[in-house]
Amino acid sequence: MYVGTLTIDLLLGDVRSLKQKRSVVRPIVAELHRKYAVSVAEVADQDLHRRARLGLAAVSGDAAHVRDVLDRCERLVAERPEVELLSVRRRFHGEDDD
Numbered sequence: 001m002y003v004g005t006l007t008i009d010l011l012l013g014d015v016r017s018l019k020q021k022r023s024v025v026r027p028i029v030a031e032l033h034r035k036y037a038v039s040v041a042e043v044a045d046q047d048l049h050r051r052a053r054l055g056l057a058a059v060s061g062d063a064a065h066v067r068d069v070l071d072r073c074e075r076l077v078a079e080r081p082e083v084e085l086l087s088v089r090r091r092f093h094g095e096d097d098d
Helices: 018-036 063-078
Strands: 002-012 039-044 051-060 083-093
Touching (some): 002 063, 018 039, 018 063, 063 083
Antiparallel strands (some): 002 051, 039 051
16 A cells, blocks of 8 residues: 655635635645546635645555655646645655655
8 A cells, every 4th residue: 555645735826715715725635536536625724815735645556656746736736826836745655754
């Protein structure tokens, strides 16, 4: 079993309230989940209007598949015009990890 995780830090565009923030973040989370069958949630910065941190996890029996899914998820978020990708932290856990 292989597990890959991404932590994605985002700067949101012209967002002036937490309600507007939800209207930007929620569709991204839903699309990632629907399109790639990953677990994804906003994991930090919930009280900041223009910042969001998403946590994402993918599990598979094939290491290459996990890497491919994480690459696709990162590209999907990076291509969204309403957000700026500030940083991405990637972790990979394989069968040989203790």
